[in-house]
Amino acid sequence: MHPSSRTRLFLRGTFILTAVSLLTRVIGFFYRIFLSRAFGAESVGLYQLIFPVYALCISLSSAGIQTALSRIVARHMSLKNPTRANLALKTALFFSMILALFCTFAVQIxxxxxxxxxxxxxxCIPLLKVMAYSFPFASAxxxxxxxxxxxxxTRIPAVSQxxxxxxxxxxxxxxxxxxxxxxxxxxxxIAVCGLVFGEIVSxxxxIFAVRKAFHKEKQFKKHTASVYAECFFELFSHSFFLTANRIALNLLQSIEVISIPQALVRYGLSSSAALSHYGILNGIALPCILFPSAVTNSVSVMMLPTVAEIQAASQKRTLVSMIRKVSASCLxxxxxxxxxxxxxxxFLGNTIFQSPGASSYIRTLAFICPFLYTNSTYISILNGLGQTTSxxxxxxxxxxxxxxxxFFLIPRFGMTGYLMGMLFSQLYVFFCCILKLKRSL
Incomplete structure (x- = not known):
């Protein structure tokens, strides 16, 4: 593909994803205000507590497969082989659905x-049981x-979002x-029911959109078992380390999330107060900080297939130029x-959310923005280059x-200790990604 055409596709896709992501985040912004006022900070904290299990099951059933599928499809389309790209989708759907059903039954039991x-x-027991019904739909x-x-x-992903x-x-x-x-x-x-219903609709x-597209292009052809086996092994080889990566990360994130309220109790807060502080951080402050990342997340989504395509075409100079421009924009x-x-x-903490605690969290978290927004793009670029182990x-x-x-800072400094840990973590990831990209390119 000509560089100018690739750039136009990249920018158009990024614009569509960004516009829709910003709109959904505006909806989510007011939705979180509604949740905090309708159910209270403690209930919001309880709701946030089930998401480590949700993220772990999504990682096992679909997250790594989705990333691998994007890379496989981009590579096959670059090599003018759309049939294999379509077969990769069918294989991914079948494999992912089996894993999703397993997760649903496991969480129910x-x-x-x-x-x-x-x-x-x-x-959390009834919340987990209802949440489990969303996994098969989330996989598709x-x-x-x-x-x-x-x-x-990007039209169909954007509309579905x-x-x-x-x-x-x-x-x-x-x-x-x-x-x-x-x-x-x-x-x-009620919020968990909404989560399930949203996944069902999307x-x-x-499914309707992809069936219509396949039918129009007459891609429903019969293939031999050996062809499907090749597609399965290709998908498995690309998704295995990505899935293992996601699972390991989510296990660590689960340990982190579950340990925060317990560490706050050791700091001196009651169990109810600890859950409320956790709800303010994860339900109010972090979503505010992550709101502008709609732009950088869209860039990172588009970077993975673009990098895979440029790498397949062996256009190193084009790749380096694009990475430099994207890095400068994100920073x-x-x-x-x-x-x-x-x-x-x-204003955000006191007036919008009516939570003075949220103000101090937002003010501290503001310093991680340059690194947080850029890191997601760097990780996507490295995945596009096949550097999944790194x-x-x-x-x-x-x-x-x-x-x-x-474990070490919250019991001594309270939530401020956790925010300090987040800042150091983002700085570490930022500089490691820069070093790895320099070595790779």
Whole structure:
């Protein structure tokens, strides 16, 4: 592909994903305000507590497969082999769905054990059981989006993302208002129902869209078992380390998330206060800081197939030039956001969320913006280059620094210690990625 055509596709895809991501984050911004006011900080903290299990199951069933599929599709399309790209999607859907169903049954059966022994909170049992129904739909959604990202066609992934967020929020609001009208007590379980419903709607849209596209292009052809076996081994070889990477990272993140409330108790807070502080951090402050990353996340999504395609074409100079431009843009955005959050922290925490604690968290987290936004792009570039082992080691070490902050800094300095650990972690990942990219290129 000509560099100018590639650049246009990259920019168009990034623009579409960014526009939709910003819109969904605006919806999510007001949704979190609604959750915090309707259910309280403690319930929001309880809701956030189930997400390590959710992320772990998604990592096992679809996250690594989605990334691998994008790279495989981009490579085959670069080599003018669309049939193998389509077969890769069918193989990924089949393999991912089996893993997703396994996760659903496992969480349903072991929800009491996970809540009591892993999350240390028995109130999570019904939340986990309802959440488990989302895995098969999330797998279909992820695989089809990964396929279209590999093609650098972002319309369907963008629309599915918007549908998922819109129907999730609408479902929660309708259920909440219905319960209020009937004078019934409402619980945070409503938010989990919205999560499942949003995944159902987005997955059905993706399935309908891809079936229509395949039917139009007459791609439903019969192939021999050996061809499917080749596709399976190709997918497995690309996704195995990515999936292992995601699982290991999510296990470490789970340890981190679960240990934060316990470390705050050792600092001197009550169990209820610790859960409230955790809810403010993960439910209010971090989403604010991550809001501008809609831009850099879109860039990182588009970088993976673009890097894979440029690498397949052996255009090293083009690749280096693109990485330099993207790095400078992400760092500039991060610096602007740091200044913006420092100025608006009080307004966001006190006026918008009516939470004074959120103001101090936002102000401290503002300093990680340049590194946080750039790191996601660097990791995507390294994955596009096939450097999955390096990204695994960098991410694991960075998370280990954060976990050290949980165990050693929170009991002494409170939540400030954790925020310090996050800053050191992002700095470490940033400089490691730069060194690895310099060596690779």
């Amino acid at each position: 072991f929800a009491p054990f996970l809540s009591e022994s892993f999350l240390k909170e028995t109130r 959604h992820a695989c089809i989006c990964g396929y279209y990202i590999g093609l650098k066609q 918007l549908l998922e967020q819109t129907f999730r929020v609408s479902c929660v609001y309708i259920l909440y208002m219905a319960a209020v009208r009937q004078s019934e007590e409402t619980g945070i379980l 997955s059905f849209y993706c 500039f955005l991060g610096l602007v956001c740091t200044a913006g959050f420092l100025v608006t922290a009080n 990204t695994f080691l960098i991410n694991v070490t960075g998370l280990s620094i954060r976990i050290a902050g949980v």
